[in-house]
Amino acid sequence: MSTPAPDWQVEHWLNTPKPIGLADLRGKVVLALAFQMLCPGCVSHALPQAVRARQTFAEDGLAVIGLHTVFEHHEAQGSPAALAAFLHEYRIGFPVGIDAKDPDAGLPKTMQAYAMQGTPTTLLFDREGRLRLNKFGHLDDMRLGAAIASILAEAVPDATTAG
C-alpha cells in the first residue's frame, strides 16, 4: 500500500483548542473537506454533507475536519474573522484549519500538496493515515457513506507489525 499522505499545512485553526495534525488522528478514518466560504457548491452541498457525516458516524471511528483552502477572493474570505462568522452562521462545529498561504504560488500549500483541482474537494484517509479518496466536486451521500464504512471495516495491523 501507499505510504502515509503528507500532512495538511494550516496557519490558523477554528473550533479546536489546539492544532490537529493528520498523525494525531492515526487510528481513525478521517474525512477532510476542502472548501471556501464563498463557493456555492460547498455551501449548498459539501458542507451540509460533512455535517451529516459527523452526525452519522461515531467520533471514535471517524474524524471530520474542514480545510479552508482559499485560492480566490482573498480579501473577502481570507481572514479568520470572516471564516469564524461563516462557521457560526452555518452551525459548523467540527475543527476547521485555514490552509497556509504560499507567497510563491496562487494556491495555498495543502491544495498544492494534494493537487486539488478546486473546491469542494473531499479527502478520505484510512486509520493509518493513507489517502484513500481525493474527489473534486459532487459526491453523493450513499457513496460517501459506503466509502467511509468500507474503510472503517478494514482490519488494522498490530502496532508491532505495522509499517
Place this chain on the structure above:
Amino acid sequence: MSTPAPDWQVEHWLNTPKPIGLADLRGKVVLALAFQMLCPGCVSHALPQAVRARQTFAEDGLAVIGLHTVFEHHEAQGSPAALAAFLHEYRIGFPVGIDAKDPDAGLPKTMQAYAMQGTPTTLLFDREGRLRLNKFGHLDDMRLGAAIASILAEAVPDATTAG
C-alpha cells in the same frame, strides 16, 4: 449470531424471468424494500433510494429486491397489471415480488413474517441470509450506504466451517 431469516412469500414476480428466493442470493448482501405503489413516502423517497442503491453497488455484491406488500386499497394496487404499469412509469428495473395474500389476515404473509409496521420498510440481509436491518420509515442515504458497505465488508466463513 441469529439463524437465517424466513424467506419472503411471493405470489407473483415482475422484472425477473423466474422466482427468486432469499436462499438463491446466498453470498450477496440483499436489500429488500417493502413498498406499496400508492404509498407517497415509498414513491417519493424509498423507491428512488433503492434505485440509487442499485446504481451505487455492484450486482455481484448487492442484490436489490422489491416486495409489493399490499395491505390497503387492494382494488387499486392489488393486480399485477397495476404494479407492472407503475414499475414501467417509474423506471424501476429490479425484481419485484408481490407479497402473498393471507386469506385469514389483513396483512400479506411476508409482512407478517417480518412483523412489518407499514410501508416503506427496508430489510438488509447479510451474505449468509441473516436479517441485519428491519427499518420502517425514512432512512437516510448516508446511513443506508454505510450499512450496506459494512455488511459487504464482513468476512464470510468457509462453507466447510460455516454453520
Place this chain on the structure above:
Amino acid sequence: MSTPAPDWQVEHWLNTPKPIGLADLRGKVVLALAFQMLCPGCVSHALPQAVRARQTFAEDGLAVIGLHTVFEHHEAQGSPAALAAFLHEYRIGFPVGIDAKDPDAGLPKTMQAYAMQGTPTTLLFDREGRLRLNKFGHLDDMRLGAAIASILAEAVPDATTAG
C-alpha cells in the same frame, strides 16, 4: 377575445357531491389540471402545485379542478376505485373528474377537445370561461402564481354588456 372554451367531458366525479361544469364556475378563475395517477411528473410536481394553488388563493376567486385524463395503463388507472385510493393517499381534496373515454379514439374526450399533448397539462380559464393557458409539462410556481393573479385582476364586464 376568444369565445368560451368547450366544457370538459367527465364520466365520473370524485370529491364533489355533484358534477361541475365549466359554466358553473363562471365568475371565478379556474385552474384545471389534467393528470394521470401513474404519471411521475404529475405526482411529484403538478399535483402538489395544484394543492399549493388551492391553499394560496381564496375559494371565491379561484376554482381548482383535477381531470383524470387516462390515455395509457387503463387497467391500472382506469377505475374510479383506483383513483379514489390515490386521492386519499395523496390528500388531494379538490374535485376530480374522470375524463370520458372515447370508444373511437385512444385519447379521452377532454384531452382531444383541448388538443393536449400528454400529462400533466395545466389549463387556466378566466372569469368568463375563456381558455387563457394550455401548458403541457413543467410550470414553475412563480409563473403560475403570477398568471392566476393577473387573470384574477382583470375587470369583468357587466353581464348586460358582456359578450
Place this chain on the structure above:
Amino acid sequence: MSTPAPDWQVEHWLNTPKPIGLADLRGKVVLALAFQMLCPGCVSHALPQAVRARQTFAEDGLAVIGLHTVFEHHEAQGSPAALAAFLHEYRIGFPVGIDAKDPDAGLPKTMQAYAMQGTPTTLLFDREGRLRLNKFGHLDDMRLGAAIASILAEAVPDATTAG
C-alpha cells in the same frame, strides 16, 4: 392610500453604474430584498427567489434590487469587496446597494426606516412608490409571483390626476 415610502439609504452600489433611488423606479413595481451574505436563509432561498423573479417578470414592469443590510459580523460582511466576491460567485446580476451604517445604532439606516426584523426581508412597492409588502422570513414562490402580478395589474392614475 398611504404616502410614498421613505427611500432606501445606500452608501455604496454594486452591479449598477450609478445610484438608484426609489423615486427613479416610479412607474415600475419594485422588489427589494434585504439580505446579508452570511445569512443561510438568504443564500439558500431568498436570493435565488429574487433571481427567479428577475427572470420571470419583464424589466419594464418589475425592478429587482438587493439591499445588503449588515447588522452583524461587520468584519466579515462589511466591505464592498466581500460583497462583490459574493455576488460574483452566486451570479447575482441585479443592482445591490449597501445599506448605510448608522454610527448611533446597531442597525443600518434602511433597516431602521422600514422597521425590519432581520434578514431576509422582502419589500414590494407599487408603481407609485408605496410600500405594499414588508415580509420577514420565508415567502413562497407562488405567493410572491401572485403579489407581484396583482400590483402590476393595477391601473396607474394619470400623472395629472394622481396624488
